[in-house]
Amino acid sequence: MKREDVEHVAHLARIQLSEEELQTFGAQLESILGYMEKLGELNTDDVEPMPYAVDVKNAYRDNPDHSPLPRDAALKNAPQLDPEGKFFAVPKVIGEISPNQGKSGEAGS
């Protein structure tokens, strides 16, 4: 497995790996992928893809309203809040791109 691939996977998971870890995990990933390769030996040309292992379908929600959490409870485990205790506070992310919202909508108003 190429070193860039290991770095890329680490970046996607937002983890930083030391030089040594890059080597270790690279080797481990390599062996996992190699193991999965075995499946490729089977001829699956006529087999429908099976995304789910359990045979359940159409699980719709029909429970009536439930109350949302009180804000205190919702924010209880947040590492940091805004001074008024209304928002989760995170390190500033402007400049990065939210894949869904572009610059990201403005909260509050």
Place this chain on the structure above:
Amino acid sequence: MSQQYEPVIGLEVHLELHLPQKMFCSCPAEFGGEPNTQVCPVCLGLPGSLPVVNREGVLATIRAGLSLGCEIATFTKFDRKNYYYPDIPKGYQISQYDLPLCRKGSLTIDVNGKSKVVGITRVHLEEDTGKLAHVDDRNESWVDLNRAGIALVEIVTEPDMHSAEEAVAYLKELKAILSYLNISDCNMEEGSLRCEPNISVRPVGTSTLGTKTEIKNLNSFKVVLQSVQHEIHRQSAALSRGEEVAQETRLWDEAGQKTVAMRGKETAQDYRYFPEPDIPPLEISKEEIETARASLPTPPKERRKALVEKGIPDYNAEIIVRSQGYADYFEACLSTYNEPHKVSNLLIGGFLQELNQRGISEEDIPIPPEHTATYCRLSEEGGIGKAARKQVLAALFDTGKDPESLVKELGVSQVEDQDEIGKMVDQVIAENEAIASQVRGGKTSAIMALVGQTMKLSKGRANPQIVQEILKKKLEG
């Protein structure tokens, strides 16, 4: 001669569904609200919580797909789109990847009198993200997750459009169709309808697609038009200078009237989609699809056609059918006063102005349609003097009273009485003897000056036709 470039444009539209509850939990899905008060373990992405599908969201998406002529999947599933960003607490968005609910539709637009079909690649269902506020002086971003988990429909076109005007025509038609379904507020300013055009240009006569850019955060038709026009121009200019167009996301800079590259490095997107293991797949039955189809309203295009067949000008019809509520209101007016053309003139003119000035939605008009129709009849048939029409209309909006009583209260009824007008005409002739003798001498066109004077004397209340008739009688014999 310099190289000509042809733009190729596709559009991605996100539509926030207006349902009572979120898509995968029962939190209320209202717009706004105090930050982080419409959240629960599911939409906060807390460990151990399980998303469960809201049937209404699926039905709304099927209706959107059907109204765009799509095929509806009989088997569909949700997938995880993985990425880290603070607006998405789970670290993934529940979306649809290879088996969207709807695909292969189309929408016909009219641009400069020409019809054109825009292909719809897919319509799928996903969840909305939270909102971030960036707090510069604290070097922090604040996260509100009220919006996280609200049902969101994504509508993707083929790259079938070739001008900014076509892109806007598509967007307008799409918005009209969607707003008839009553599944969303379809409000671009508030972000319940979001549009992301992707644009590339290529030398005219070639068929390979150029490198495309995407523009985000466009919140009005006008900005879509301006930004797409600018982007076409920018890319064509770059190519003709021998430069390359970078694949990137851009924003509209309102002050500079240009698109600008988004700050920050853009790494290649790698969402590692895989089937959402927490949500079993859905089978959509033929009956469900047919029930949804039967629930579709008459689309705006057909209503527009029907109005034009009633003798209403295209332009009037187009404005009236923009909103279903307004089209219904128009029809309701006709049952009191069946003069389609005249009522349509009122509804796209003074009446619409009053609505706009007062910030009243076309879907939510407080005046009973009978009153509006009566007002229109009185104006047309002379029950209200021309000069007083605006005043009566404003009073109609202020009081909601019926126009006949308003005309009496305001003392602005049109003067039709022959004797009364006759007296005024005598006075005008006496005061304008020079003009009067010109008319007597055969210069009939001069009579209009006297009509004007009489109208002025009556403070606009005299019926101008009667004024003219009496003047003629008195001067021309």
